[in-house]
Amino acid sequence: MAVATLGHVELLCPDIESSLEHFTRVLGFHESTREDGSIYLRAWGDWDTYTLILTESDDRIGLGHASFKVEADEDLDEYQERIEASGYDTRWLEPGAEPGQGRALRMDYPGSHPEHEHELELVYEMEKAEVPKEQRSRLKNQPQRYNDVGVGTRRIDHLNIMVPNVNECREWIEDVLDFNLRERVVYEGEEVGTWLSVTPIVHEIAFVYHERPQLNHVAWYLKYFGELFRVVEVIKDAPTGEIYSGPSQHGVTQANFMYHVEPSGNLFELFNGGYLIFDPDWEPITWYDDEIPEALAWWGEQYEWPQSEDQRPEAAPSK
Ligand SMILES: [Fe+2]
Numbered sequence: 001m002a003v004a005t006l007g008h009v010e011l012l013c014p015d016i017e018s019s020l021e022h023f024t025r026v027l028g029f030h031e032s033t034r035e036d037g038s039i040y041l042r043a044w045g046d047w048d049t050y051t052l053i054l055t056e057s058d059d060r061i062g063l064g065h066a067s068f069k070v071e072a073d074e075d076l077d078e079y080q081e082r083i084e085a086s087g088y089d090t091r092w093l094e095p096g097a098e099p100g101q102g103r104a105l106r107m108d109y110p111g112s113h114p115e116h117e118h119e120l121e122l123v124y125e126m127e128k129a130e131v132p133k134e135q136r137s138r139l140k141n142q143p144q145r146y147n148d149v150g151v152g153t154r155r156i157d158h159l160n161i162m163v164p165n166v167n168e169c170r171e172w173i174e175d176v177l178d179f180n181l182r183e184r185v186v187y188e189g190e191e192v193g194t195w196l197s198v199t200p201i202v203h204e205i206a207f208v209y210h211e212r213p214q215l216n217h218v219a220w221y222l223k224y225f226g227e228l229f230r231v232v233e234v235i236k237d238a239p240t241g242e243i244y245s246g247p248s249q250h251g252v253t254q255a256n257f258m259y260h261v262e263p264s265g266n267l268f269e270l271f272n273g274g275y276l277i278f279d280p281d282w283e284p285i286t287w288y289d290d291e292i293p294e295a296l297a298w299w300g301e302q303y304e305w306p307q308s309e310d311q312r313p314e315a316a317p318s319k
């Protein structure tokens, strides 16, 4: 029984039309389907039928839910028992409640929001992408032709959530969902950032400190390091999206990154690089106090941390 990987994330978008234009024309995502106020998208390297959901909202931005895939359908029942034993509620979504998705387990956890925002989900069954024939790759191990529309975003990677109780969230997701702690940041004795994964990548999920729970960012991977510079060229001159920081390299995770704000106001990271972990005895890395600036930006531009909504540039629907 195990959580296998991050499957998809749902962003709340008050300006869904501008967000859709941005994700498809500037970032190069492809629309798979739409249903009940949500638009389902994937990048060219995503094998699942969708990995990003844009959901129309009133004035709220942030995370609707983040869905992780488990290794087997029966894992869902075992995780439900564990989650409830840890003192948090669960609820089932029927197969098809989201298009292409089997039965799914939604849960509260120490970082969830009373109105069911920032929810986590576990799912086993998910439809694979049906790529139109003319967009298929001759490379049999790639779901779609390499696509350089706009930024040419490749595949889903991770998400980062701001919570007031980093330590509690980290311990819960380690104990209940079997995530592995990879790196953390400790300031004046308090854990203020923590990066965890279930695969060899350094993190599929991170929790960083903020007194008000909110989404920090979601992140997609690029094929080439040099594409980060292409990202700057494209977004700087695009009608939508505002650059926030980068290209730079984090010390934590060693990711080469670029953050920007999409038209609804959500922070989106595009990145390349990072490192992989294969050792089951991995000793988590801890960055302390005066090491924090280099943990955030090893080289390149230093940026405001923890990147809360009120620190970001105004999201321009149209420049
Ligand atoms: Fe889902």
Ligand SMILES: [Fe+2]
Residues within 6 Å of the ligand: 158, 160, 217, 218, 219, 269
């Ligand atoms: Fe990130």
